[in-house]
Amino acid sequence: MGVTVLQPYSVPEGQTGPQTIEFLAKRLLALGAVQASTFIVDCETFIPNPQHGTPKTVHVLHNSEYPASTFAVLDTGTKQVPLVADALFDLLMLKMAPAHTSKKQTKIESKGARFEYGDFLIKLGSVTMAENFKGILLEVEYRPCVIPSNCWELIRELLQGFLGVSIPATIPPYFNTPSIMSMNHPKSSEIFNPNHTKQNDVYQPMDTINQYLEHFGNFRKQTMLSGGTGIGAPLRS
Amino acid sequence: MSTLSGPISTAKDALSQAVQSHIIPNQEYLLQGSILDSSVEHLLHRLKGLCDNVDTGPEPFHDHEVCMSLRTPNQMALQLRVRRSLDCDAPHQLRYIGQAELGDRSRPTLVRSSIDVACTSTVMDFLTELGCRVDFEYTNRGYMFRKGRMKITVSKIFKTGSNKPGEMGPEPISQSYLVELSVLAPTGQDAIGEEMRAFAEQLRPLVQLDKIDYKRLG
Amino acid sequence: MSREEKQLEMLLESVLSRLNDLKLSIGAMIHKLETEYETINWPTFLDNFALISSHLTGLSKILAKELGPPLRNLTVLPLHLSPERDESLWQLTEGRVPVFSHDIVPDYLRTKPEPAAEQRMLQHEQKASNLSAEAAMKQVTQYNKVVSHIAEMVSKTREEWEIESSARSGVQQTSSMTDTQALVAAVGMGKGLKVTMPVSVPGSAPSGGLMVPPTIRPPTQMSSVSPSGVNPLGKAPSSIKTNIKSASQIHPFNQR
Numbered sequence: 142m143g144v145t146v147l148q149p150y151s152v153p154e155g156q157t158g159p160q161t162i163e164f165l166a167k168r169l170l171a172l173g174a175v176q177a178s179t180f181i182v183d184c185e186t187f188i189p190n191p192q193h194g195t196p197k198t199v200h201v202l203h204n205s206e207y208p209a210s211t212f213a214v215l216d217t218g219t220k221q222v223p224l225v226a227d228a229l230f231d232l233l234m235l236k237m238a239p240a241h242t243s244k245k246q247t248k249i250e251s252k253g254a255r256f257e258y259g260d261f262l263i264k265l266g267s268v269t270m271a272e273n274f275k276g277i278l279l280e281v282e283y284r285p286c287v288i289p290s291n292c293w294e295l296i297r298e299l300l301q302g303f304l305g306v307s308i309p310a311t312i313p314p315y316f317n318t319p320s321i322m323s324m325n326h327p328k329s330s331e332i333f334n335p336n337h338t339k340q341n342d343v344y345q346p347m348d349t350i351n352q353y354l355e356h357f358g359n360f361r362k363q364t365m366l367s368g369g370t371g372i373g374a375p376l377r378s
Numbered sequence: 379m380s381t382l383s384g385p386i387s388t389a390k391d392a393l394s395q396a397v398q399s400h401i402i403p404n405q406e407y408l409l410q411g412s413i414l415d416s417s418v419e420h421l422l423h424r425l426k427g428l429c430d431n432v433d434t435g436p437e438p439f440h441d442h443e444v445c446m447s448l449r450t451p452n453q454m455a456l457q458l459r460v461r462r463s464l465d466c467d468a469p470h471q472l473r474y475i476g477q478a479e480l481g482d483r484s485r486p487t488l489v490r491s492s493i494d495v496a497c498t499s500t501v502m503d504f505l506t507e508l509g510c511r512v513d514f515e516y517t518n519r520g521y522m523f524r525k526g527r528m529k530i531t532v533s534k535i536f537k538t539g540s541n542k543p544g545e546m547g548p549e550p551i552s553q554s555y556l557v558e559l560s561v562l563a564p565t566g567q568d569a570i571g572e573e574m575r576a577f578a579e580q581l582r583p584l585v586q587l588d589k590i591d592y593k594r595l596g
Numbered sequence: 597m598s599r600e601e602k603q604l605e606m607l608l609e610s611v612l613s614r615l616n617d618l619k620l621s622i623g624a625m626i627h628k629l630e631t632e633y634e635t636i637n638w639p640t641f642l643d644n645f646a647l648i649s650s651h652l653t654g655l656s657k658i659l660a661k662e663l664g665p666p667l668r669n670l671t672v673l674p675l676h677l678s679p680e681r682d683e684s685l686w687q688l689t690e691g692r693v694p695v696f697s698h699d700i701v702p703d704y705l706r707t708k709p710e711p712a713a714e715q716r717m718l719q720h721e722q723k724a725s726n727l728s729a730e731a732a733m734k735q736v737t738q739y740n741k742v743v744s745h746i747a748e749m750v751s752k753t754r755e756e757w758e759i760e761s762s763a764r765s766g767v768q769q770t771s772s773m774t775d776t777q778a779l780v781a782a783v784g785m786g787k788g789l790k791v792t793m794p795v796s797v798p799g800s801a802p803s804g805g806l807m808v809p810p811t812i813r814p815p816t817q818m819s820s821v822s823p824s825g826v827n828p829l830g831k832a833p834s835s836i837k838t839n840i841k842s843a844s845q846i847h848p849f850n851q852r
Contacts, residue, residue, distance in 0.1 A: 179386045180386070181387075181388055183389065199508070203388065203389035205386075205389070208389065208392075211389070213504070215507050217507050222500055222503045222507050223498070223500055224497055224498055224500050224504045225497060225498045225500075226472065226495045226497035226501070228389060228392075228393060229393075229402065229494070229495045230497065231389075231390065232393070232493050233458075233472070233474055236474055236493070237448060237508075410776065411771060412772065412775045412779050413770055413771045414769070414770055414771060416770075417771070420770070421770070443783075513786050514785075514789035514790045515789065516783065516789050551778060551779055551788060551789075552775045552778045552779055554771065554772060556783060584770045585770070585771050586771055586776070590776065590777070590780045592780070592785065
């Protein structure tokens with residue numbers, strides 16, 4: 142396990158999503174990367190039934206990189222509670238079904254090929270929501286390191302190198318938030334230090350999930366600009 | 379080259395496949411009993427001889443269990459249990475336990491559906507925010523034995539008061555240890571019941587392990 | 597009866613086939629030793645040994661868990677002994693045993709003890725006959741004394757055990773039904789556990805104290821936990837509905 146950074150990639154004008162992905166894959170292979178199977182990250186959002194009264198959304202995510210786990214994030218509107226559980230958690234979620242229903246049309250996933258390139262793991266994900274193509278999401282993992290701030294520069298350089306675009310030098314905003322896991326530490330009030338952000342913390346699989354959730358939320362917002370029901374609100378409001 | 383040759387199977391697909399092929403252990407077969415504090419040594423001794431942990435000895439445990447329920451209108455309350463170890467660093471266990479089926483006299487054990495999920499320590503927060511209420515909680519301390527697929531626990535149940543558990547000598551529920559014999563198995567493996575009944579027979583007359591009807595205890 | 601006979605026959609058959617295997621591999625070994633003694637190397641030699649020993653274990657396995665009647669309970673009787681040369685026997689044994697006579701039978705059918713055993717018997721008998729009657733008597737009484745002493749010890753311990761175990765199983769009670777019910781009700785439905793609130797729920801600090809108690813009914817004493825009200829396993833009675841109302845009133849998160 143290392144540090145993972147997500148990077149959306151906009152499809153150039155006049156090209157289709159699959160074409161762009163093909164193009165990126167070719168470039169990766171030319172660099173010397175090796176394709177190593179495929180990956181999928183999916184997200185299903187459960188919203189409470191109106192009569193139930195609690196305005197809390199539950200996002201349930203799976204990451205093929207961690208096949209035995211289910212990730213859940215409960216969004217109260219003011220804070221997010223993450224949960225990592227055995228894959229059987231999905232069955233439990235069904236038990237809770239009367240209180241929560243899944244909105245099928247908001248089911249969103251990112252899937253595609255997975256490349257190994259030295260110490261890096263690169264995934265070219267095409268994001269689809271209810272079977273409709275939404276965009277491209279790149280995942281880059283630098284495996285030998287677990288502290289984001291120590292390897293962001295490396296990841297950035299790789300991204301710039303093969304995407305051919307300039308990436309801002311600052312670490313993505315997600316890593317500037319206080320660590321969720323340490324906030325849930327029983328003695329969080331004692332050890333909590335507002336300057337201690339995620340970029341200096343040990344990276345955890347939940348961080349990947351949170352980033353996906355953030356980006357999925359953005360993709361959903363793009364499509365719901367007209368409706369604007371606000372499901373899958375951005376991670377930090 | 380094509381990057382997307384063939385559909386990529388999702389975790390949901392894999393799970394529903396596992397459900398269909400009956401490999402998910404979601405049935406708990408259970409027998410319960412108790413033993414007086416004065417005789418517990420005797421029972422532990424016998425279990426040491428009968429069970430698989432011969433070389434390692436019984437496994438001590440000290441758990442804290444919280445029972446929560448999620449109430450929804452015109453639905454039966456969904457009961458969930460969260461268990462965490464107080465003596466070692468282990469994942470929390472989230473557990474759903476269904477209604478117990480006693481069956482008729484011919485059925486050797488009580489059967490109830492059960493989903494046992496290991497999870498992070500955020501689970502309490504998660505459930506509370508989801509709207510679950512704490513019904514009750516307790517700590518139990520004792521020993522766990524294994525015999526094949528069977529799990530045998532001998533434990534003392536304590537109330538969790540305002541005092542920190544374990545420090546001020548929490549108040550025990552009774553002058554006995556709870557003895558439970560259970561197996562978690564996939565649906566349709568009723569044969570295990572007979573095996574359990576045979577094992578329970580070996581603990582008599584020290585302990586009477588039986589199907590206990592919850593409804594009659596209310 | 598016929599079933600037993602059949603089993604015996606099957607057993608004999610399998611033993612016979614094993615014996616044949618064994619014989620063949622020993623024969624092959626001897627042949628090798630005789631013809632290839634100049635070229636044979638250790639590994640092949642040892643392989644042959646391994647083969648023979650595996651046949652032997654196979655044979656002893658069959659004999660050990662012999663199906664049907666145990667072979668040692670059966671007696672082999674020589675029905676007809678004759679000093680004449682027997683052609684059919686000669687052929688049957690591949691030229692090894694030409695006659696079935698009084699000389700041979702004790703060895704082949706083991707009507708005599710093994711030579712080694714026989715020798716030891718003889719030694720002991722000699723020793724005994726050399727002993728004077730008085731010394732023998734002395735030894736016998738001494739021996740009897742030791743044996744009876746040990747017997748006494750054993751029976752005494754047995755008596756003690758019996759007393760102990762009868763006291764255990766008969767008089768002392770080891771479990772109580774009421775305790776079982778109390779424990780199961782506590783673990784299963786929280787009977788007797790709901791009074792000791794509030795609970796420490798990590799993360800629900802701000803209003804947790806208020807929200808967490810069940811508020812299903814006033815927490816007075818154990819007896820107030822009536823079967824219908826809190827039994828979560830029974831059918832949800834009407835009281836639960838009212839409880840939901842009261843619960844949602846103090847719900848801290850419904851401001852949105």
